[in-house]
Amino acid sequence: MADYSWVMVGGHRFLPAGYSYFPEVAALFAESERQSCLHAADGESAISCGYLTTAHVLLERLHALGITSGRAAADLDTALDTLAEQPPSDRLPHPVPGRADFLDELRAILATDGSSWGHEEFFDRWPKLSMVIDGLSWHMEIRNLVRVLLECSPAQALAGLDLSELDREGISVDPHQPLASQARSEQLAEVAQNAPLLVLTEGSTDADLLELGMRVTHPHLVGFVNFMNFRLAPAERNVGALVKTVDAFIVAGVANRFVAIADNDTAGHDGLANLTARKHPSSCRVLHYPPLEFLAAYPAVDPDTGVLTPTDVNGAAGSLEMYFGQDVLTRADGTLMPVHWGGMVTRLGRRQGALSGADKKAAQKRFRRKAAAAQAGNSADDEDWNGIRAIIDSIIHAFD
Structure with missing residues (x-):
């Protein structure tokens, strides 16, 4: 079983990356937002290893990079249409929800906190939404999808990159390294190169x-x-x-x-x-x-x-x-x-x-x-x- 990194919005985990992380997401954080990988006790921090800030901060950074609301919305519409055209499978709910229904459900989930996991209704709704988001990740630019998640959450909700599961032996990614600054430097180098x-x-x-x-x-x-x-x-x-x-x-x-x-x-x-x-x-x-x-x-x-x-x-x-x-x-x-x-x-x-x-x-x-x-x-x-x-x-x- 893989150890994953996760994009955290509110108290919820999205976009798992097995044995790795999305460098495009890591580049959205500053090293000053690093959460110490010291296996903090439960409740001491929303993330014990990784990066943590607020949805508002990440949205402003995305906007500065040209990842606007309109751009994300257009990408979302195209990706949802693509999912809707796929044959039925156990990897997607059917029918695939339209844009308005998807966003309403996402806002409802993000308005809750981790304590909602004990509620049967939430437990039943979450897997369907999660399947859609995982499907979208194959057809959307990852930063556009992150923007959709952030826009559906309260502005001051905590948002982060959770690397806790990667802080283990036998995993090539070292979460103790300055991954955010490295990812941003690589992005700038790519700009300069292209x-x-x-x-x-x-x-x-x-x-x-x-x-x-x-x-x-x-x-x-x-x-x-x-x-x-x-x-x-x-x-x-x-x-x-x-x-x-x-x-x-x-x-x-x-x-x-x-x-x-x-x-x-x-x-x-x-x-x-x-x-x-x-x-x-x-x-x-x-x-x-x-x-x-x-x-x-x-x-x-x-x-x-x-x-x-x-x-x-x-x-x-x-x-x-x-x-x-x-x-x-x-x-x-x-x-x-x-x-x-x-x-x-x-x-x-x-x-x-x-x-x-x-x-x-x-x-x-x-x-x-x-x-x-x-x-x-x-x-x-x-x-x-x-x-x-x-x-x-x-x-x-x-x-x-």
Whole structure:
């Protein structure tokens, strides 16, 4: 005979799990609600080993997780219809009650306490209700079914996960362990694993253009890598705003894996210096656009002489435009749009470099045209997508 865990509502036991427990239910509790597994004397606690709180608390947690009353009711209706269509058996009462009758009977049972077990009428009614609930557990998401049970009980009724029978030798589940926090951590890890990888950039333009590029170089990742949509709300557009967003995500405990990526220029490295020096949660990575061989000898205007000089601009002038490809950065006369140097950043000991404002706008316009043509199947043979490909590769391998 199996030793079971039970979902407790009021003084009643539901949803037995042989030699185990429902992790989805365990995750609804806090470790502060742990009941000591010290074989408490009868009457000392409603549960001598497990977790205990109130129906009201669990209902609010379920609601916060999106397990709403409407969702549970819809799942219940579907499951009851499924049970009603099954052939007669000794595992279900016949006919299977409709929704209203089932809920009325459940409320009546939950309005009683454990002392009612001695009443013959209750003893006769309980098995039929229990068979229906056990049948529903095969056709409903377990948290929806738990919500139905809780909604039919008084708000301040005790509710818990009873692990008392698992506190015995020879059972692999150790009820003394922090099962609630473990189950919740596993849920969050599953969210992080299955949700799209979220990419945070310095602003809407970078997000839009990177997404355009990804649709060409990595079209198979659309829906699996999502760039933060700045168009949905006004937002700052600079590296400082990116740092604030990362901090907000960390403080909020966002479960999704996310990558924050900034320009590979002096301002970008200076702006992220403090952030990159800190330890981050396992769900977070902070990157710059990767260095490119193409940028290791790129024409830059010498700030003292005004002469164009091949210069390694990786880490000093690597804004997103520099990754659009050599074809985009080449002007009509066959020369590359040059980098111009700005002020010195003392902390890093180097100047900030960038294309001129006019060249930057021209590069973005050309890139949009190139991306649109590529998606329409009209790519030119000599197009350069190495820079965008390198950025997307660095994003998707950030957690390697």
